[in-house]
Amino acid sequence: MGDDAFTDINGKSISLDCQSHSSLCREFIVSSPKVSIGKVMVYTCCVWLVAYAVFFFTENTAVLSSAILITLVGMMLHIHFVKVDHESLLVVGSLGIQLSSSYASGRETTTFIERSKIKDIVINEAIYMHQIIYYLCVLLKEPSEPNAVSSVVPLFQSSKPRLNCLEKVYRSCQEVLSKC
């Protein structure tokens, strides 16, 4: 158990929370920072200033009310679909791996991968925009050929932690998975 501070690929601080429920079951929670109030202010002010400028020329009050509506709806959509509050990885030896990400509004999406479908967990490299990043991913088995990899499921997609954080998660995962 422990709560450690790491940084993601952009240098923002994220925290990794490792919980060991038993020797067979570990949970890793990567939480990203909350939405900063300054950013919200900047976006809101931008929309409203533009709306006020349009209102100044057209003298139509519908512009202002629609600007308020747009800001509110935009914020709701952002926290419901875009902003991920924390991502968690639950590794249960001999049962499987569960990935879940919960959004800032409380919505949660979960997928569970059975142990029999998992080939391995590895750290991989990828070219992302103009940089090379590391990411943790689950390799899935091809049902017909046991040695082939059918697909790759990347972990911690929205909060992209750096290598030192990934290594820690990787070691504990392998420890749990190798036990059975």
Added chain:
Amino acid sequence: MVLKIFFPQCCNRADSGLLVGRWIDGHDSAVVLAVVHYPFIPGQVKLYIQQMQAQSGVELTVLGSWSLPKDGQEGMESFLRDLSTIFPQERWLQISRETGKTGFSCDILDQNGVALQKVKKKEKSDGEEEADDEEEEEKVIFVHYEQRKVMLSQLHPVENGVPDSETAPPSELRQMFRTVARSQPLFFLDRYDDGPLKSTHWQSEGREGSIIVELLKQATVPLCLLVGWLLSLWTWFCNVRVFSLLPFRFLSSKLSSCVQLSYRTEHVRTLSSSRPAAGHTEFMRKANIVVSLLVDVALGLLLISWLYRDNHITMVANTLVPAADRVAKELEDLLQWLMGAPAGLKMNRALDQVLGRFFLYHIHLWISYIHLMSPFVERILWYGGLSACLGLTFALSLLSDMVALLTFHIYCFYVYGARLYCLKIYGLSSLWRLFRGKKWNVLRQRVDSCSYDLDQLFIGTLLFTVLLFLLPTTALYYLVFTLLRLVVVLVQGVVHLTVDFINSFPLFAVCLRICRPYRLAEGVKFRVLCEEPGTALHLLMEMNPLKCNTVVHTYRMPTYSCYPKDSWMGLVKKLFVGELVYPWRHKNTKTD
């Protein structure tokens, strides 16, 4: 190895007894289905399990014992151990729970009653020692599941029938779901039965059921017979020889109301079959059809109640004829404008006049046709409106047909314009090749060079010039009438899309997803329950409902799709070359 025990939540507080369930082969896991209480006679338990096994087809066994000691029950330890000799098993689980604690403890005994492992350490030992022990021991994971939800849910993607031997055996979760779903007969024994055995499972407080559902089940049998009889009558009527003649067949394939009728007939035929639905997919398909049919008819009745109240029909009929008149008048004005100098363009005067007069005469014909029809329009609408009781989709298809018939003149203009334009484009392109000393080789499907005579070249060039200078006039007429035609096609397309949407939308599946999310499961999700140090790991298994767009995608009913056949670029290309564009899809063309 780690042993996984799927334990139903309803048995958490059950009295002590025997665990009945199934070992899942190859995965080292056990599914507990029910608890049979003390006191019992072992012979009767064996008989009961055999009966249940025959009824459900699941390999049921006695997995072990369950004890929840109450006050005054002490010294069960040796008794429980003796039970394992009565029900000989490879492995015997001895799950017990103490009143004050939330966690279970589990001992596993082998055939001779020797403890293979002891998960819970009862002796008070040092922390270090316990940690050392844990590393050597085998482990047990308890997965708590809600029996009712697991029994009713359907894991996606749906697999039908017997799995092939070539593919991998079904996964552990799928086997577990199937075991719970198939052992339904086990759950019929409730506490009010006077039998020798008492058991705990999700229905032990009394069987769950709905009187309305049972009544409906009874009512469907005569209803299906009636519908089947009506259907056979209708099929006989459709098969009369007159209808298989060529003009009727052609008409019925082009009229969308006829297509919709045959589509609905197919649906009703699926419903009226007396055979119950075989699998989940077929059941969902039937349910979707029923719900969409009912909604369709309800919407149709709403439309009827609006149409026939306050003489709305007369109002519509009275506006229809003047509207057609006005459209014709506008068209006439448009033609007059085209015959002059439209937008300042200088056209070929002779050709312009010829084309304009030709189209004017057509409009004249059309107006007289409309006026001939005008006394009957109201009656046609009145009887046509009745068709809405077959469903809104049918009324909409009829509307689409009526639009097609009323705008037949626009279609005619479009065809004339397109044919003329097409002819010119083809002529120009072939003459352009002649101009360059080439020709199209039909056999090899390519352009070859060719030496022409002087006469041929002269005539060809002359014709090329004539066609080139006449092209703008034709192109202008073609452009205007194509735009008119596209407006009509757009209206018809919107109507068709609406009909298609009502026909194919899986309303039942979506309602199921909203009201009973566990019924359509994409998978499962686990939650770690509060753990006490020293006991086995407890997980709670919950259903992960299917995403809404996946539901729509999976259960969408196949339709005679009326989406445009071409891509947008293909459409533009066709319009440019002057090929005819239809709103309907040709049957013989294959689409993917």
